[in-house]
Amino acid sequence: MSTPPLTLWRGARLATMCPGAPWGLIDDGALLVEGDTLRWVGAEHALPPALARQAEHDISLDGALVTPGLIDCHTHLVYGGHRATEFELRLQGASYDEIARAGGGIRSTVTATRVATDALLYKLAAQRARTLMAEGVTTIEIKSGYGLSAEHEARCLRVARRLGRELPLTVRCTSLGAHAVPHEYTGRPDDYIDAVCDWLTMQHGEGLVDAVDAFCDHIAFTPAQTRRIFEAARRLGLPIKLHAEQLSNQHGAALAAEFGALSADHLEHLDDAGIAAMAKAGTVAVLLPGAFYFLRETRLPPTPELRAAGVPIAIASDHNPGSSPGLSLLLMLNMACTLFRMTPEEALAGVTVHAAQALGLAQTHGRLQAGRQADFVVWDLAAPNELAYWFGRNPCRRIVRAGVEIES
Numbered sequence: 486m487s488t489p490p491l492t493l494w495r496g497a498r499l500a501t502m503c504p505g506a507p508w509g510l511i512d513d514g515a516l517l518v519e520g521d522t523l524r525w526v527g528a529e530h531a532l533p534p535a536l537a538r539q540a541e542h543d544i545s546l547d548g549a550l551v552t553p554g555l556i557d558c559h560t561h562l563v564y565g566g567h568r569a570t571e572f573e574l575r576l577q578g579a580s581y582d583e584i585a586r587a588g589g590g591i592r593s594t595v596t597a598t599r600v601a602t603d604a605l606l607y608k609l610a611a612q613r614a615r616t617l618m619a620e621g622v623t624t625i626e627i628k629s630g631y632g633l634s635a636e637h638e639a640r641c642l643r644v645a646r647r648l649g650r651e652l653p654l655t656v657r658c659t660s661l662g663a664h665a666v667p668h669e670y671t672g673r674p675d676d677y678i679d680a681v682c683d684w685l686t687m688q689h690g691e692g693l694v695d696a697v698d699a700f701c702d703h704i705a706f707t708p709a710q711t712r713r714i715f716e717a718a719r720r721l722g723l724p725i726k727l728h729a730e731q732l733s734n735q736h737g738a739a740l741a742a743e744f745g746a747l748s749a750d751h752l753e754h755l756d757d758a759g760i761a762a763m764a765k766a767g768t769v770a771v772l773l774p775g776a777f778y779f780l781r782e783t784r785l786p787p788t789p790e791l792r793a794a795g796v797p798i799a800i801a802s803d804h805n806p807g808s809s810p811g812l813s814l815l816l817m818l819n820m821a822c823t824l825f826r827m828t829p830e831e832a833l834a835g836v837t838v839h840a841a842q843a844l845g846l847a848q849t850h851g852r853l854q855a856g857r858q859a860d861f862v863v864w865d866l867a868a869p870n871e872l873a874y875w876f877g878r879n880p881c882r883r884i885v886r887a888g889v890e891i892e893s
């Protein structure tokens with residue numbers, strides 16, 4: 486069997502995100518890529534000459550900053566329509582909750598998604614994915630949750646899977662049937678949960694699911710209903726995540742931690758017991774500054790307490806048409822610092838190493854380290870704290886995903 490060609494990237498300022506130094510920084514760094522994998526990472530002077538000689542291609546980066554490929558670990562990328570009119574209503578004083586309770590909100594996007602063809606859903610989602618990718622995103626999570634029937638949920642998950650096959654992007658698919666009660670189940674949320682649990686088995690049988698999520702809140706599902714979703718996921722051996730404590734404290738994060746959740750997401754109303762449960766279970770806190778900003782929330786997630794408890798914090802776009810229509814993960818870094826008081830280094834960890842952990846990819850993604858997938862970004866920047874500093878500017882120069890440079 487022939488070995489794949491080796492490519493040497495040298496003269497880089499590597500923010501490896503490995504422990505040991507701030508940012509895992511290595512000046513005058515080199516990366517040796519073999520096929521889709523990082524074969525060697527370190528200071529250029531330490532590169533064994535025998536390895537260097539094997540490199541077929543030699544690329545010099547003149548001191549440019551290199552980071553791991555960015556990971557957007559919470560998106561709802563597949564949907565039809567938009568909610569700009571709802572945005573206007575909110576600006577005039579209507580609340581997100583009121584709009585949802587009146588049958589708008591998620592349900593209005595469900596209507597628009599159900600009438601969209603597979604081809605249109607794919608085209609729209611691919612455009613959105615490409616926008617994220619242009620800023621260095623090499624891995625994303627995509628949730629269903631705007632189909633809310635067996636047929637339409639599966640359709641959305643198939644679109645997400647297809648994105649992973651056709652774009653140079655790692656896609657993790659999360660089933661979020663328990664996002665809202667669709668109109669045909671109005672007044673019968675428990676019957677709807679039964680149906681969601683049945684679909685899950687079918688979706689899993691078709692290989693469409695990497696994780697299972699639910700929306701536990703006063704406008705969505707109760708902890709008891711959420712528990713039933715988690716039990717169904719557990720029976721299938723699927724990891725879980727949860728939209729928890731976004732609008733109210735339902736103690737969802739503690740429930741998610743009880744099931745060993747990969748992550749609990751949003752968390753503005755998280756309490757100390759929830760933080761302790763997450764710390765014990767190793768559940769990642771995924772903070773979503775785009776939704777906080779766009780819904781004009783005022784209650785901050787407990788960043789200092791999460792930090793003190795040692796809970797890993799990830800940052801994501803939460804791209805969706807209702808609460809976070811943004812498509813810039815770099816802007817989320819900036820907002821994580823300005824709104825949530827994270828440090829720029831924590832923010833970058835939030836879209837690399839901790840985002841990988843939130844997707845169950847902790848061993849393979851999120852760091853520049855030998856043996857991991859060769860996903861990295863070359864930036865028109867000198868220092869890593871600039872990533873969270875600039876906004877409205879895309880400093881991404883080159884992107885390598887699974888060892889292959891992406892043509893821009």
Ligand code: NIG
Binds near residue numbers: 590594776806807808
């Ligand atoms: O993550 N919180 C629940 N779900 C989405 C918003 C869904 C919508 O409004 O369409 C979120 O913010």
Ligand code: FE
Binds near residue numbers: 559728803805
């Ligand atoms: Fe979300």
